[in-house]
Structure formats: C-alpha cells, structure tokens
Amino acid sequence: MESSTERTHRTYYLWACAFGLLTTGLLTTQALFSDFPERLYFLVTQPLIALFCAVAMGIVSVQRRTVVSLEKMALVVITLTAMSRLPFDLLYLGHVPPGAEGQLLTGLLMCAVMGFLTLGSRAATAFVTSVYLSHTGLMLWNDLANDGRWLNTLATQLALGTLLLLMAALFRFRIGYAQASSDRDTLQSLAVTDALTGLLNRRGGEHSLNALSGSDRGYLLALADVDDFKALNDQFGHPEGDRVLRALADGLRRADFAARWGGEEFLIVLDLPCERARLELRHLTDHTHQRASGLLPRPITLSVGATWVEPGQPWQDALQDADRALYRAKTAGKNRIEFTRLCTSPGRAAHTRSSDETGLELAGPT
Structure with missing residues (x-):
C-alpha cells in the first residue's frame, strides 16, 4: 500500500x-x-x-x-x-x-x-x-x-x-x-517496542496506560498468559516457542493496544464500553487461538484475567486485580477468562466478582 x-x-x-x-x-x-x-x-x-x-x-x-x-x-x-x-x-x-x-x-x-x-x-x-x-x-x-x-x-x-x-x-x-x-x-x-513480537514492551505499555488513565472514561484491562509455555519450549525448542509468541501477538493487534508484559504474558487493553469490551475480549481471544492453531501438534491456549477499570482508578491497582484473576483462571483449569470487575448491564456500575464464581471457558483450537 x-x-x-x-x-x-x-x-x-x-x-x-x-x-x-x-x-x-x-x-x-x-x-x-x-x-x-x-x-x-x-x-x-x-x-x-x-x-x-x-x-x-x-x-x-x-x-x-x-x-x-x-x-x-x-x-x-x-x-x-x-x-x-x-x-x-x-x-x-x-x-x-x-x-x-x-x-x-x-x-x-x-x-x-x-x-x-x-x-x-x-x-x-x-x-x-x-x-x-x-x-x-x-x-x-x-x-x-x-x-x-x-x-x-x-x-x-x-x-x-x-x-x-x-x-x-x-x-x-x-x-x-x-x-x-x-x-x-x-x-x-x-525503546517502547518488543523486538520479538512487534507489540509494545512493558515500558511502552506503561506509557500507554498512563495516557489512558488521564482520560475520563473506563476501559477493560486484561492479562493473558500462554498455558504450559515452559513445557512447550522444552518439548519443541525455543525457536518454536518464539514462533508461537509471534502468532499470538499478531492475533492481539486487534486490541486498542497490547503489550508483551514479560515472557509469555501479554497485556490487553480495550477502550470500549464495559459490556462491549467484555464481549470483544472473548472474540479477541478466540481470534488469537485461531492464529496459533496448527502451529504445533498440541493445543495452544491462553488463560486470561480481566478487570474493568473505572475512570480515575490507578492502572497499577487494576493490574493487580487482573493478575489475581489470571491466577484463578490458571487454578480453575486454564484456557479460560476470569473477571474481577464487570458490568451487569450497560446502565449500571461495575461490581466485584467473588473468587468462587465460574470464569468464561474458552473454546481452544481444534
């Protein structure tokens, strides 16, 4: 073009x-x-x-x-x-x-x-x-x-x-x-780009979060982690692991911005109304699964922890919420999305989700 x-x-x-x-x-x-x-x-x-x-x-x-x-x-x-x-x-x-x-x-x-x-x-x-x-x-x-x-x-x-x-x-x-x-x-x-995936690196993600936190609207923040990535690297080698990370990063580019937060962990931000952002996160994760499908003779899945960030809320606190939700997704069986805060309806405020509620299970690659 x-x-x-x-x-x-x-x-x-x-x-x-x-x-x-x-x-x-x-x-x-x-x-x-x-x-x-x-x-x-x-x-x-x-x-x-x-x-x-x-x-x-x-x-x-x-x-x-x-x-x-x-x-x-x-x-x-x-x-x-x-x-x-x-x-x-x-x-x-x-x-x-x-x-x-x-x-x-x-x-x-x-x-x-x-x-x-x-x-x-x-x-x-x-x-x-x-x-x-x-x-x-x-x-x-x-x-x-x-x-x-x-x-x-x-x-x-x-x-x-x-x-x-x-x-x-x-x-x-x-x-x-x-x-x-x-x-x-x-x-x-x-300085703000990850060399392997082309996404923002941690510094670039922090800069983008600081800019977004200064706005008067909320957004959805999520952490996605590749399931059993160490075993994948051990079985197929680091070059194949890097290929998986690049494929997953390509799938995450549809987000408002995404960053490689560290290792096999990605930060995802959706600057949309609460309910739309929740649905878009599911579509985005399914799309990312499809991008990685067939790369290796084993399923490649993501566990995701997400939270709704209210206007003015420090993103550092929201990141801790998302990290706790990611931990719950891992312990609940992986290949799923767990929310800590979400909207019950477009006109109502977000509420805190208790730790024993079931997450949204993902349909991994076939």
Missing part, C-alpha cells in the same frame, strides 16, 4: 513534469517562430527535456510509486542541457549573447540544487565543484578572447562560488538534521 509520503512525492513529480512540459513547449514554439541566433540550441535541448518529462510522467503514473532512478536521470538531462548552453554560444556564435548570463546562472543553480538533493554529500560536492569550475573557466575564457571585462566576471564567479558553498553547508546541515531526527524516532520506537 502506498504511504502518504510516497503519494506526496509522486504528486510533486507529476507537477514538476507537467510544468517542464509546459515550459519546454513554450520555448520550442518561440524558437520555431523566431530568428535569434541561439534558436538552434533551444530546438535541440527543449524537445529532449520534454521527452524526458513525458516518459517520467508515464512511469510515475503507471507504477504509482517513487522511482528513485528518475532523480539521477533528471540530473543528467538537466546538466547536459543547461551546461551545454555556454559551449554552444562560444563555439557556434563566438560570444555570449546579451541576456544569456541570467539563463546560464539559472541553469548552473538548478544543476547545483539537484546535485545536492540527488547525490551523496561527497559526490554532490565533487559534481557541483566540477560544474562550477567549468562554467567559470569558460566565462573567463570568453572575456579574455573577446577583450571583455574579465575582472567583473571573476568577481561575479567568486560571489557565485560563495553562494554555492553556503548552499552546500545548508544542505549538509539539513540532511544531517533529518538523519538525526530519523535516528531519534527509530530509537524512541525501539
């Missing part, structure tokens, strides 16, 4: 190609009906750029994804067309026509920006430096060959070099900042 970043990137590609087609079309039309000396340059280079824009639009539209190779192709096409203008003028016309300096400067800056955006830091520096030195050398050669004001040209080129150095520093800073931000986000994600 295409991400929002990829869609945005693709949209910019399409708009850039569309403006490129419009610009090259206007310049080609102007060259066809004009008699200015450099019209041959436009009649050769502008159709080349238009062809690239049309092909690029087709590729991006059909594949519906960012094509990174197009960026380097665009850099080659722009560099060839922009940087060939000055040699063309000097070899074909013998001089730089009036008004062409601005076009040459624009082409050089376009090459520099695309180089910094497309290439790595060292490659971009080498590319921009070579383009700049070539441009400067040709401009000075033109002035010296035509008795021009080469000192003014030299001063202009030095100012341009200063601008390019500032651009290089800015791009390196921005790239470094973006990389640092990306690394920070990655580290923050790793």
